[in-house]
Amino acid sequence: MAAAAKEDDWRVPFLNYFRHGSLPDNSVERRQLQRRLPSYVYKSGVSYRRSYGQEVLLRCVDRLEADKALQEVHHGVCGGHQSGPKMYHSIRLAGYYWPGIMADCLKVAKSCHGCQIHGDFKHLPPVPLHPTVPAWPFEAWGIDVIGPIDPPSSRGHRFIFAITDYFSKWAEAVSLREVKTDNVISFLERHIIYRFGVPHRITSDNGKAFKSHKMQRFIAKYKIRWNYSTGYYPQANGMIEAFNKTLGKILKKVVNRHRRDWHDRLFEALWAYRVTVRTPTQCTPYSLVYGSEAVLPLEVEVPSLRVAIHEEITQDEQVRLRFQELDTLEEGRLQAVQNLELYRQNMVRAYNKLVK
Numbered sequence: 142m143a144a145a146a147k148e149d150d151w152r153v154p155f156l157n158y159f160r161h162g163s164l165p166d167n168s169v170e171r172r173q174l175q176r177r178l179p180s181y182v183y184k185s186g187v188s189y190r191r192s193y194g195q196e197v198l199l200r201c202v203d204r205l206e207a208d209k210a211l212q213e214v215h216h217g218v219c220g221g222h223q224s225g226p227k228m229y230h231s232i233r234l235a236g237y238y239w240p241g242i243m244a245d246c247l248k249v250a251k252s253c254h255g256c257q258i259h260g261d262f263k264h265l266p267p268v269p270l271h272p273t274v275p276a277w278p279f280e281a282w283g284i285d286v287i288g289p290i291d292p293p294s295s296r297g298h299r300f301i302f303a304i305t306d307y308f309s310k311w312a313e314a315v316s317l318r319e320v321k322t323d324n325v326i327s328f329l330e331r332h333i334i335y336r337f338g339v340p341h342r343i344t345s346d347n348g349k350a351f352k353s354h355k356m357q358r359f360i361a362k363y364k365i366r367w368n369y370s371t372g373y374y375p376q377a378n379g380m381i382e383a384f385n386k387t388l389g390k391i392l393k394k395v396v397n398r399h400r401r402d403w404h405d406r407l408f409e410a411l412w413a414y415r416v417t418v419r420t421p422t423q424c425t426p427y428s429l430v431y432g433s434e435a436v437l438p439l440e441v442e443v444p445s446l447r448v449a450i451h452e453e454i455t456q457d458e459q460v461r462l463r464f465q466e467l468d469t470l471e472e473g474r475l476q477a478v479q480n481l482e483l484y485r486q487n488m489v490r491a492y493n494k495l496v497k
Contacts, residue, residue: 151203151240152201154174155177155178155201158174159181160183187449188200189238190238192233198446199238202237202238207239207245209439209442210232210443214231215246215253217438217439222394223250224250225246226246228250229242229243235434235440236446237443276478277308277474278306278474281340281341281344282333282343283304283343284303284343284344286302286320286348288300288301290403294316294405295404297318299317300317302317302320303381303384304328308429308474308481309426309430310419311429312411312415312426314407320350321350325350326359329359334363339365341366342366342367344368344381345369345370346370384414388410414426416434422480424473428473429474433463433466
């Protein structure tokens, strides 16, 4: 049974029309509503707004539910204190709508104390940029070591191994007490090779753990093409550097005041990164890897359309919908390649204008 809407609820005129066929008495308000009605759908007591760009229906939420969504995508386990525009994309991908989403997202991000403290600082680049665009997921990765981190975690961890797929932007990371070749090999086998296959190419800096004799035998065993960037110019492996920066910002915003629990919050930060739209691809890493968006905690509390439909359809229909998602995965990845190339061209032009 549909819940009653409050009088100050923006959805009231639409619900009155859908439920009772009534229109506002005021002629101006009536014409405005009639112009907007084709963009809305009423299903099982819930109103939805058509999202023409995404070809999905967005659940219309009230102010209370909107505030919950804003808190979840910014402060929640899937948020990671993302910027206003990325919050907006996350809310749309989750399947929600209310008037003024973007303005509300910007307001929340700007009023966040942690975001203001750990904001970006821009620096002039020393040399021109020459980024490359990968052909497909898991073909090329960038790996790096973050640290030593001060203070160390409560477990004595002082470093983070981080690796990012150049195509999907999918990232993996673990915290460690020390940097050794054995740790690098174990990390690559457990988190990359045994899950995503053998990479064609990996890029790293010239750290000792990456250049030892044991590491060279590992590289030869799997026939990986390993590229080394100069230590004086880490931007040569710019994608992993960008991820490190983003991961660091997320961790700084979610750790407790003692800052010793960052190893426990690492997977939360990774999750927030994976389910957030990345600018180069205009997609979430999760969707490019798995073919659909992750179900966020908010979607269980305030059911989005896909969650509501899942409860109503049969198992055979669920299987059919999943196959449809997988059929469109390749198209999504091809579109991501185009977005990456466009982003690369724009980034090169903007970046090289600043070169001294």
